[in-house]
Amino acid sequence: MITIKKAKAGEALKDAVEKISGVDLRVCLQCRKCSSGCPVAKLTKSRPSEIMRRLHLNAGNELLESDILWMCVSCETCSARCPMGIDVAGVMDALRKLALSRGASKQEGNVPLFNKAFLKTVEVFGRTYEMAMITAYKLGTGKLMNDTEKFPTMLRKGKISLLPSLGGDRKTVKRIFKKTKQNKGAGI
Amino acid sequence: MKYAYYPGCSAESTARDMHQSTLAVAAALGIEMIEPKGWTCCGATAGHQTDRVLAAALPAANLVKIKDMGLDCVVNCAACYNRMKVANHEIATESEIRRDVSDAIGRDYDGSVKIRHFIEVLLEDVGLEKISSAIKQPLKGLKVACYYGCLLVRPPKVVNFDDPENPKSLDKLVKAIGGEAIEWPYKVECCGGGLSLSRTDVVVNLTDSILGMAKSSGADCIAVSCPMCQVNLDLRQQDIKKETGRDYQIPVVYITQLLGLGLGISSKKLGFNKLMVPASNVLEKVEVSRNG
Numbered sequence: 002m003i004t005i006k007k008a009k010a011g012e013a014l015k016d017a018v019e020k021i022s023g024v025d026l027r028v029c030l031q032c033r034k035c036s037s038g039c040p041v042a043k044l045t046k047s048r049p050s051e052i053m054r055r056l057h058l059n060a061g062n063e064l065l066e067s068d069i070l071w072m073c074v075s076c077e078t079c080s081a082r083c084p085m086g087i088d089v090a091g092v093m094d095a096l097r098k099l100a101l102s103r104g105a106s107k108q109e110g111n112v113p114l115f116n117k118a119f120l121k122t123v124e125v126f127g128r129t130y131e132m133a134m135i136t137a138y139k140l141g142t143g144k145l146m147n148d149t150e151k152f153p154t155m156l157r158k159g160k161i162s163l164l165p166s167l168g169g170d171r172k173t174v175k176r177i178f179k180k181t182k183q184n185k186g187a188g189i
Numbered sequence: 190m191k192y193a194y195y196p197g198c199s200a201e202s203t204a205r206d207m208h209q210s211t212l213a214v215a216a217a218l219g220i221e222m223i224e225p226k227g228w229t230c231c232g233a234t235a236g237h238q239t240d241r242v243l244a245a246a247l248p249a250a251n252l253v254k255i256k257d258m259g260l261d262c263v264v265n266c267a268a269c270y271n272r273m274k275v276a277n278h279e280i281a282t283e284s285e286i287r288r289d290v291s292d293a294i295g296r297d298y299d300g301s302v303k304i305r306h307f308i309e310v311l312l313e314d315v316g317l318e319k320i321s322s323a324i325k326q327p328l329k330g331l332k333v334a335c336y337y338g339c340l341l342v343r344p345p346k347v348v349n350f351d352d353p354e355n356p357k358s359l360d361k362l363v364k365a366i367g368g369e370a371i372e373w374p375y376k377v378e379c380c381g382g383g384l385s386l387s388r389t390d391v392v393v394n395l396t397d398s399i400l401g402m403a404k405s406s407g408a409d410c411i412a413v414s415c416p417m418c419q420v421n422l423d424l425r426q427q428d429i430k431k432e433t434g435r436d437y438q439i440p441v442v443y444i445t446q447l448l449g450l451g452l453g454i455s456s457k458k459l460g461f462n463k464l465m466v467p468a469s470n471v472l473e474k475v476e477v478s479r480n481g
Contacts, residue, residue: 040379040395072391075234076339076379081353088344097238115387116235123230123247129198138386147389151424158463160203160420170227173250173294180293181243
């Protein structure tokens with residue numbers, strides 16, 4: 002059985018999620034196909050079908066603390082298999098954006114920090130620069146030693162470059178980021 | 190056959206082997222690949238999890254350059270392929286996105302460039318018959334688990350690549366090279382994709398299941414076409430061993446590397462030395478094939 006806290010006035014997520022994702026949450030028939038196919042549902046506290054139901058029942062900001070938001074791998078299996086054609090992965094995207102804009106608490110692993118580190122290198126260099134991205138991410142999480150044992154082999158095999166690639170049209174990329182910031186793009 | 194080839198950022202780092210083998214195979218089959226000058230990052234998962242316009246504008250900055258070249262765009266990285274197809278679809282169908290993207294990149298772009306995966310070019314433009322007749326070193330007896338992952342096949346309505354639940358494109362290529370494409374159920378299960386660094390625990394759990402299924406299905410190696418799948422399945426085998434004691438030692442190779450071997454290209458040129466789990470069992474088959 003699903004019990005929810007009634008959302009405080011102005012905090013209900015349903016309308017905001019529908020607006021961002023373009024999904025009509027009312028058509029979900031709770032068949033749970035999304036949860037059956039979800040590769041991370043075995044690891045999360047709440048499953049996709051449960052998130053859909055909670056939204057339908059007018060859940061508030063507490064839903065933005067759900068661990069599945071940042072464990073969802075964006076594989077889109079849920080969307081591909083939904084018999085009602087609901088873009089469940091689009092709902093997850095919308096919830097992540099709302100979690101950022103409404104200041105939900107940080108989750109383990111800190112995916113937003115990773116995304117920021119990744120996009121920062123794209124903004125500066127025009128292409129991904131893994132050394133800078135990994136360093137920025139690791140400094141942010143404080144877990145400096147994770148995966149470091151693999152670095153020497155990856156460098157030797159040329160799987161990681163010491164220097165950034167500078168052949169890209171950096172001017173256009175900088176313009177894209179500037180415009181996105183002007184339009185208050187979430188999280189950058 | 191002439192295309193604009195978008196390599197993607199991982200072609201310059203974790204997936205140099207994919208890039209090298211793609212170009213070597215293309216040259217051997219008479220496919221001309223021209224890199225668009227000044228190509229930039231597609232934004233990948235980070236872009237798409239952050240902002241819709243950003244996620245469409247980053248691919249569009251490249252697509253508008255390719256439009257000027259007057260060629261179809263060929264991509265071999267499944268992640269770039271996916272982002273470009275989704276961006277194109279949104280720009281072509283939603284006028285608001287087209288307006289905002291055009292404003293961001295400083296030029297109007299209509300979403301009209303045709304985006305092809307390199308596998309589609311191989312199957313549709315070159316054709317299996319021509320590929321089979323070009324094979325010099327058949328990989329006889331090699332059992333291959335073809336792994337498609339997510340980004341090649343989903344969302345099905347937008348990417349429109351093969352059957353989204355039981356795709357066969359890679360399997361067909363493996364058969365053309367003389368190998369055996371095994372039947373197994375995890376062709377389109379997710380490896381954890383972009384969470385490799387931020388949620389390594391999730392990626393280790395998912396890759397453990399996929400590798401375990403490939404092993405128990407009798408695969409000698411796994412063939413992929415996505416740099417993220419390759420890195421997760423190859424690199425994380427040492428973490429799985431550390432955490433669970435399971436030591437799979439299954440080589441995870443790009444389909445272009447296998448095809449290149451079949452076409453008689455040297456393993457060095459195809460980047461086999463870059464794999465974390467060595468593909469010695471695959472290379473042995475080639476030796477046997479070469480020595481008759």
